[in-house]
Amino acid sequence: MSHAQAAQALARRVGEAMFAADRASRETMGMQLLACEPGRAVMRMTVRPLHLNGHQICHGGFIFTLADSTFAFACNSRNHNTVAAGCGIEFLKPAQLGDVLTCEGVEQVQSGRHGVYDMRVTNQRGDTVALFRGKSAQIKGHVLPDEPPSQESGA
Numbered sequence: 001m002s003h004a005q006a007a008q009a010l011a012r013r014v015g016e017a018m019f020a021a022d023r024a025s026r027e028t029m030g031m032q033l034l035a036c037e038p039g040r041a042v043m044r045m046t047v048r049p050l051h052l053n054g055h056q057i058c059h060g061g062f063i064f065t066l067a068d069s070t071f072a073f074a075c076n077s078r079n080h081n082t083v084a085a086g087c088g089i090e091f092l093k094p095a096q097l098g099d100v101l102t103c104e105g106v107e108q109v110q111s112g113r114h115g116v117y118d119m120r121v122t123n124q125r126g127d128t129v130a131l132f133r134g135k136s137a138q139i140k141g142h143v144l145p146d147e148p149p150s151q152e153s154g155a
Contacts, residue, residue: 007150011077039107041073058095067119067132074105075136079149087134100124113138
């Protein structure tokens with residue numbers, strides 16, 4: 001198995017382990033993890049009635065949570081425990097009941113313990129609903145303690 005294939009397989013296992021333990025994303029939000037690769041993740045969520053605010057559009061906090069969850073999977077994908085150090089979001093288009101929102105998160109830079117990741121939330125028509133940028137910080141430990149972290153550095 002090549003180094004790239006090993007990193008890909010490790011990221012997939014990290015994603016599966018994190019998603020199994022992530023009740024907020026799975027059960028409360030109804031998200032699906034579609035991909036977890038080194039420095040990249042994709043998640044999906046259908047806007048349900050519980051996601052609607054007083055304007056009958058998807059509450060921004062739920063869109064933020066989709067982006068934040070995607071960020072978590074992308075920045076932990078190399079099996080280093082990593083947390084958010086800061087983030088910001090721009091809401092560009094409302095999401096409606098029944099919309100299927102997909103968020104793709106991609107590492108922009110990884111330098112030492114810190115990384116910067118961009119998330120794009122789109123609806124089923126490909127319209128950009130929100131853009132989120134997160135800064136990550138590695139902390140002690142590993143998602144999968146029995147597996148060495150990937151040394152691959154994306155950008």
